[in-house]
Amino acid sequence: MKKYLLFLLFTIVVSSQFWGCISYSRTETDIYTISEMDTTTSYIDKNAPGNRDNGIIYSSSRTVESKRDLIQRDSTVTREYPNFIRLGLFESVGLIGSGSNYAAGMGMFGVFPDFENLKTSYTGGTGKIFSGGLYRFGVVEWRLRWFRDAKDWTYGTSGLEIIMPDARTEYALASIAPLYIRKRWFLREQIPYIAITAHTGIGWYPSQYLNLAGSIDVGSIGGLNVRAYLGLAAGQNPKGSPQVKMSPAFNSSTIKSVTSVFPYFGIGISVLDFLNRVPETYREWKDHEHSSWDIGLTQMILLNSGASSIYNTNNSSTLLTGYILRLANASVALPLLDWKLYAGTSLINFIVLGNDEWGMGILPLRLGIWQTVIMDELSVEPFIEYNYYPSEIFHLGGRLNLRVTEGINLGLAVGYASGSTVRRFGSDMMRQLGKPMSFSRPYIGLSIGIFDRIFFPEHLRYFKDK
Amino acid sequence: MKIYKLFFIIFILLSSCVNEQFSLNLSNRELISGLIMSDYGTVDVINDNSVMLYDGGFIALKKPGITDLVSDITVDLKEGEGAWFAIRCASNKNEEHPGILLTYSTNGVLVQEKGKSPVNLVQYKAKIDEPTRIVFRNDCKRYDIMINCDTVYTGWTDLPNTEYVLVKALPKSKVLLTGISMFEKGEE
Numbered sequence: 001m002k003k004y005l006l007f008l009l010f011t012i013v014v015s016s017q018f019w020g021c022i023s024y025s026r027t028e029t030d031i032y033t034i035s036e037m038d039t040t041t042s043y044i045d046k047n048a049p050g051n052r053d054n055g056i057i058y059s060s061s062r063t064v065e066s067k068r069d070l071i072q073r074d075s076t077v078t079r080e081y082p083n084f085i086r087l088g089l090f091e092s093v094g095l096i097g098s099g100s101n102y103a104a105g106m107g108m109f110g111v112f113p114d115f116e117n118l119k120t121s122y123t124g125g126t127g128k129i130f131s132g133g134l135y136r137f138g139v140v141e142w143r144l145r146w147f148r149d150a151k152d153w154t155y156g157t158s159g160l161e162i163i164m165p166d167a168r169t170e171y172a173l174a175s176i177a178p179l180y181i182r183k184r185w186f187l188r189e190q191i192p193y194i195a196i197t198a199h200t201g202i203g204w205y206p207s208q209y210l211n212l213a214g215s216i217d218v219g220s221i222g223g224l225n226v227r228a229y230l231g232l233a234a235g236q237n238p239k240g241s242p243q244v245k246m247s248p249a250f251n252s253s254t255i256k257s258v259t260s261v262f263p264y265f266g267i268g269i270s271v272l273d274f275l276n277r278v279p280e281t282y283r284e285w286k287d288h289e290h291s292s293w294d295i296g297l298t299q300m301i302l303l304n305s306g307a308s309s310i311y312n313t314n315n316s317s318t319l320l321t322g323y324i325l326r327l328a329n330a331s332v333a334l335p336l337l338d339w340k341l342y343a344g345t346s347l348i349n350f351i352v353l354g355n356d357e358w359g360m361g362i363l364p365l366r367l368g369i370w371q372t373v374i375m376d377e378l379s380v381e382p383f384i385e386y387n388y389y390p391s392e393i394f395h396l397g398g399r400l401n402l403r404v405t406e407g408i409n410l411g412l413a414v415g416y417a418s419g420s421t422v423r424r425f426g427s428d429m430m431r432q433l434g435k436p437m438s439f440s441r442p443y444i445g446l447s448i449g450i451f452d453r454i455f456f457p458e459h460l461r462y463f464k465d466k
Numbered sequence: 467m468k469i470y471k472l473f474f475i476i477f478i479l480l481s482s483c484v485n486e487q488f489s490l491n492l493s494n495r496e497l498i499s500g501l502i503m504s505d506y507g508t509v510d511v512i513n514d515n516s517v518m519l520y521d522g523g524f525i526a527l528k529k530p531g532i533t534d535l536v537s538d539i540t541v542d543l544k545e546g547e548g549a550w551f552a553i554r555c556a557s558n559k560n561e562e563h564p565g566i567l568l569t570y571s572t573n574g575v576l577v578q579e580k581g582k583s584p585v586n587l588v589q590y591k592a593k594i595d596e597p598t599r600i601v602f603r604n605d606c607k608r609y610d611i612m613i614n615c616d617t618v619y620t621g622w623t624d625l626p627n628t629e630y631v632l633v634k635a636l637p638k639s640k641v642l643l644t645g646i647s648m649f650e651k652g653e654e
Contacts (some may be wrong), residue, residue: 033533072627
């Protein structure tokens, strides 16, 4: 029987239909054949010199050649459409009230944890608002056409889902590829959308659980979403699950399955998380509306700040001393200065000016002006950025961006960063990442964006009618 | 462990569902791709070679890669007035693009092309429960329309050949399309 199941799975997975469904784009191709007919007529007179001795009436030497050609040219039109309702990289929710005595303190949106306590031996404490967290990595939803094509139903999954009520790992429910069915009621049908969503999810490995929730969703704009959740999760962690095995509450003789049932309320955020309504899945990618000057996975600046280099292992001088790394970025256009002003953030922002002079920001606040210099090619971006947690860094800078491809850009960057590494970092983190220190330095560097798309005025919805 | 496999299979099968697309003639390898362009419930794909169109039902039939196309469809009017066909067009933004339109109804046959005078052939009338074979034959700029083996119209057009035949049921009509085949000119 196992062989049949395996064969069935293999057949489904190799079928083009399956891959067509999980692809983020749907392609339509049409061929038009243009027919052209052409007739060429040649008249040739072959008159030999000299007199002809052939009477008054004689045949002409003129020949007529008529040639008819048929040319058929195929013209192929290819159109690309989005093939998903929702596609997201990372979603995080800070849970309130899911475990008051063992609160982990994951912070607002679940992304501002107490770094000192980020270890499996930590079993929580009291006096923390955000006791747990809900995390999804790689979220995808497709349209579900049931109940006679009822509106806005979806089914979907995520690569990994973790719902932790508190700091005790044995009570955290986790599953790879949980199956979710969702129904949305849109309160606002323009970008950014506002919707009430009902979620029903089943996790199957390593935890088995049911997650019922309702949420109010705002987004997406620039891939950013904010959600407020109210839900109930109920399930079990088998004694062989990693959560139970890792738990400090058990040893090899006391290990057992753990049942975890908890209601929760939470406020969450998601990044690089894009939502389409059904009509948008019938709009070609090239006609889609965009709201941001830049959306991307990675931006890196390789820099020289004059500090002691992180690349220096034998006290010799190096051209580069550090780097700035931004992950999951968005620069959303604001309705000021003809939409050139933008507000931006990143999920994580590392600023490493040199050895011992570094810091990290989660969801930093960035304000800048985006100026297109050459359409489709070159743009400049002066900005000011405030990283408030866990390091506190003021960062003033500018970038000159050259778009190389749709997902890759190169550029020059200059800036000045001033701040402190130590704020709110724990001793464990310090041991791993280096000595705490305050710093203030200018820098110059080369920037590269990978899976980082720069938009130009022609792409932004605000300029469509101009 | 079996329940895990079941979840996995259900999930993969669900992800393979695209309801608005369908295929005809899977059994004899003369594959025709279909696209339902009207609301849910207005089109039923029956067996491997038949489609029922209800009031407002609108489909696009496509023979991928073939443009000098001969389309052979048996039309069985069950209720109402008849059906509307279009050739030399495509499913995408079809309302914006010109095509050659044929209305086959209880009032007769009407052939229309933008910029040309419509041709009304009143002697070929659709009748309830009387299957009629309609063939569209494209040959470069020339096209022939045959009804029950009679060539009722031959026209010339500058519109490009396409892979499509669009079919729509007229208002309050119910039309069964059977024996649908689409092949390249010369393969008849």
